[in-house]
Amino acid sequence: MNADRHEHVSSEAASPEGYNFAYLDEQTKRMLRRALLKAVAVPGYQVPFGGREMPLPYGWGTGGIQVTAAVIGSDDVLKVIDQGADDTTNAVSIRRFFVTTTGVDTTEKTCDATVIQTRHRIPETPLSEGQILVYQVPIPEPLRFIEPSETETRKMHALQEYGVMHVKLYEDIAHFGHIATAYAYPVKVNGRYVMDPSPIPKFDNPKMHQSPALQLFGAGREKRIYAVPPFTDVESLDFEDYPFEIQSWDHHCDICGASESFLDEVVTDDQGGRLFVCSDTDYCRTRVEAEGVQAVASPAKTQEVLS
Amino acid sequence: MNQPAQTIERTPATEQPVLSVRNLTKLYAPSKGCHDVSFDLHPGEVLGIVGESGSGKTTLLKTLSARLAPDRGELLYLNSEQQLMDVYQLPEFRRRQLLRSDWGVVHQHPQDGLRMRVSAGANIGERLMAVGDRHYQQLRQRGLGWLKAVEIDEDRIDDNPSTFSGGMQQRLQIARNLVTHPRLVFMDEPTGGLDVSVQARLLDLLRNLVMDMNLSVVIVTHDLAVARLLSHRLMVMRRGEVVEQGLTDQILDDPQHPYTQLLVSSVLAP
């Protein structure tokens, strides 16, 4: 959030469609920004906010949308992804929402975006200073699985009573022989708060650690905001003899040949044909377009399959 | 079954008390709760609290175990570093810390003291993980050791306590508490609701653990036989007041207060 952007935010005129800039009224945005500042000041701590009803159902990521609405300025370039793709219904709707209410430029290129709103993935292309990654969070409370009471979970955070998080991992190993938790894998932020990173694959957890980008998390239903400021330690919980590990594949991406990206398995026909392709479509395309990378399968054909 | 006085060596009372209770009071209404309770509990000593239903035993136990703030009175705990801690003057996180490590609480209903939806091994390991144990195999070894100690088949380690019998659940609860080697254990009717033969086995086990680990224990029961078997000293409660306290044998064999006399005679009555 640079000074530039703040000026823009406060001087926004109404958007072409007659909404206030980014839909929310200025008072609501100020309230959200206060919550965001607090969240940045206490990394990983869940800040309650008086959420507004948004013209989209909760499942569509209203928490993330409100956070984006509070930080976006007319100079920003927005990218929206869902499961790594820019062209899913959810991503398209949210992008259209912000184009309509702000008139900002959008992009699919991770490196060109200043604000990236995401569900389920962190882009493969490393983020850089000045970028903001906004996560849509369904369930912000990592302790909820064991403790239904909000008063009690707040106390457990305050007192750092996090033994139960390892109980969960212990159960994984006892029943599956390894830590089976693959998504929403719990992390400790800045050595203090245990945080649910939203349902990203654990593959993405290491990207949160010491990221140069600002990471903001919005939960619409539970009305919570939390944050990981740039260059903050984010440590995935584990055991000494069962250290944290990310997912890996025996395959490379069938389109771009990438060996170090998160792969989706795609069924291509009813004869059991399968493809492994990057879940991050921009990353995959960029690699194909870049010199020296041979397309293994036809990207166009695979895109057809995917859509 | 042997008399406890013959089987449990009492620690000399010259040692400093591990728990000092002075005028502790928690009343929900007149004579509902506990009023003006004072006593010392020495290392290795077992104190029984007996009385009829509604006399305030659970209220007193909760107040003693840092889970229910008293209206007035003082609760002093001597920790393993020989520092005296004024329990209700401590910040809350220190009190909760005590409950997770130095102290143990065995609830009457196992479902209040166990996590019913995680395995027996995880139930035992939780306190260790809470104090920073991060080695899975070691946690597992400790779990197996404790299952054995409380006479639960080791191959039940990955089963949820919801599949256990009442007696096994109660023994698991004990294991879960003792795994951090607490110095002070509070028990509320640990044998309540169990069959007589199951009760006897649990009592035997408890008595041995108390001796082996030199535990200081406050145990609530309305069963005088349990009190006689386990406790060195007895406190008799009625309507929130302690009407009589002293050595267990003395109280049960020669009760002074009319209420105690009634209590003892109703047990002995054919």
Ligand SMILES: Nc1ncnc2c1ncn2[C@@H]1O[C@H](COP(=O)(O)OP(=O)(O)OP(=O)(O)O)[C@@H](O)[C@H]1O
């Ligand atoms: N949370 C509460 N609010 C109001 N009154 C309470 C509360 N808890 C207990 N009481 C009352 O205080 C009195 C003592 O209750 P307590 O549970 O301590 O008795 P007890 O000796 O443990 O009985 P029992 O043998 O049935 O377990 C009772 O009259 C009870 O109704």
Ligand SMILES: [Mg+2]
């Ligand atoms: Mg009771």
Ligand SMILES: [Zn+2]
């Ligand atoms: Zn690819």
